[in-house]
Amino acid sequence: MAYPHRFIFSIIIIIFFLICFLSFIAATSNSSKHHHKWVGPSGHLLITVDANGLGNFRTVQAAVNSIPINNTKNVLIHINAGYYIEKVVVPASKPYITFEGEGREASVIEWHDRACDKGPDGQQLRTYHTASVTVLASYFTARNISFKNTAPAPMPGMEGWQAVAFRISGDKAYFSGCGFYGAQDTLCDDSGRHYFKECYIEGSIDFIFGNGRSIYKECEIHSIATKFGSIAAQDRNSMDEKTGFAFIQCRVTGTGPLYVGRAMGQYSRIVYSYTYFDDIVAHGGWDDWDHVSNKNKTVFFGVYKCSGPGAAAVRGVSWARELDYPTAHPFLAKSFVNGRHWIAPSDA
Numbered sequence: 267m268a269y270p271h272r273f274i275f276s277i278i279i280i281i282f283f284l285i286c287f288l289s290f291i292a293a294t295s296n297s298s299k300h301h302h303k304w305v306g307p308s309g310h311l312l313i314t315v316d317a318n319g320l321g322n323f324r325t326v327q328a329a330v331n332s333i334p335i336n337n338t339k340n341v342l343i344h345i346n347a348g349y350y351i352e353k354v355v356v357p358a359s360k361p362y363i364t365f366e367g368e369g370r371e372a373s374v375i376e377w378h379d380r381a382c383d384k385g386p387d388g389q390q391l392r393t394y395h396t397a398s399v400t401v402l403a404s405y406f407t408a409r410n411i412s413f414k415n416t417a418p419a420p421m422p423g424m425e426g427w428q429a430v431a432f433r434i435s436g437d438k439a440y441f442s443g444c445g446f447y448g449a450q451d452t453l454c455d456d457s458g459r460h461y462f463k464e465c466y467i468e469g470s471i472d473f474i475f476g477n478g479r480s481i482y483k484e485c486e487i488h489s490i491a492t493k494f495g496s497i498a499a500q501d502r503n504s505m506d507e508k509t510g511f512a513f514i515q516c517r518v519t520g521t522g523p524l525y526v527g528r529a530m531g532q533y534s535r536i537v538y539s540y541t542y543f544d545d546i547v548a549h550g551g552w553d554d555w556d557h558v559s560n561k562n563k564t565v566f567f568g569v570y571k572c573s574g575p576g577a578a579a580v581r582g583v584s585w586a587r588e589l590d591y592p593t594a595h596p597f598l599a600k601s602f603v604n605g606r607h608w609i610a611p612s613d614a
């Protein structure tokens with residue numbers, strides 16, 4: 267009776283190899299499917315910066331410099347109350363960094379470069395290089411801290427007085443409880459997906475500008491314009507780009523008159539939803555930038571359920587539309603910046 271045993275044994279062996287083979291196939295196809303799987307940071311590092319020497323470093327840049335290139339840790343740089351008079355750059359090779367201050371009145375990083383000032387090479391700096399703080403890295407976060415450019419505000423007609431306080435060129439950046447102070451070109455929302463929550467942004471001319479894809483939620487947008495100002499200049503340049511500025515439940519305050527948006531790019535996109543406007547909006551509300559390139563036919567400027575004494579003026583041109591819910595919807599949720607994948611539910 268040895269024969270049936272051998273038969274059953276070989277069947278079992280065959281089934282065993284079949285299972286091995288199938289799981290091998292499954293494993294390889296699985297790994298190729300997840301080949302580009304995102305590997306997040308692992309581990310934590312806390313660094314303290316204190317202007318009076320009570321921390322690990324006295325300057326923010328020294329703290330950033332201490333982080334290794336190709337950083338893979340969550341690095342929390344706690345910035346004690348104080349003024350940090352320095353220019354700071356977070357290079358692209360250092361992701362996952364958080365600047366945490368002790369309140370936007372308490373912890374301040376500031377510098378004072380203007381576009382017409384000369385750089386180390388003797389050439390004019392130009393706007394992008396004036397930023398007091400420049401972030402080129404992804405996964406940057408800032409909480410409860412202010413960024414200032416303290417160069418004096420330009421008089422009308424003055425050239426080269428652009429003075430950026432903060433430039434964000436990295437992807438997936440999150441800001442909460444932050445202050446941005448300047449006059450012309452305060453916040454360079456250059457490129458990438460960004461979320462600004464409960465921030466205070468102050469300036470005079472185009473003081474939120476660039477080609478970012480950003481949400482501004484519950485922010486105060488404060489104008490210090492003395493003659494004529496403008497808030498947002500968005501630089502989307504083709505229909506294929508997903509960029510644009512979405513303001514949700516913000517408050518527009520300060521001095522005017524000002525435009526709420528300008529068509530920096532041919533396909534500029536700016537939407538204000540549930541936003542309060544003080545009585546400072548200029549007649550027309552929006553500006554097509556150069557009056558020659560028919561940008562009024564290609565931009566997407568809209569408002570949805572806004573309020574306040576300036577709200578009527580924001581609907582002042584035919585090419586800035588009062589949106590209906592389906593059209594406004596993409597600009598109302600954090601999916602506009604793919605936030606579900608990188609912003610904690612409690613943060614947005």
Ligand SMILES: *[C@@H]1O[C@H](CO)[C@@H](O)[C@H](O)[C@H]1NC(C)=O
Binds near residue numbers: 336
């Ligand atoms: C950082 O990563 C890049 C890309 O993987 C690599 O080319 C470079 O050598 C790394 N640099 C350091 C200092 O580890």
Ligand SMILES: *[C@@H]1O[C@H](CO)[C@@H](O)[C@H](O)[C@H]1NC(C)=O
Binds near residue numbers: 366368369409410443
């Ligand atoms: C930021 O400031 C707010 C209000 O002052 C406070 O409630 C919050 O805990 C602070 N957050 C951090 C991370 O310090």
Ligand SMILES: *[C@@H]1O[C@H](CO)[C@@H](O)[C@H](O)[C@H]1NC(C)=O
Binds near residue numbers: 562584
């Ligand atoms: C749009 O802009 C062009 C110039 O670029 C101008 O001639 C035209 O009158 C504008 N249309 C409206 C509706 O404002």
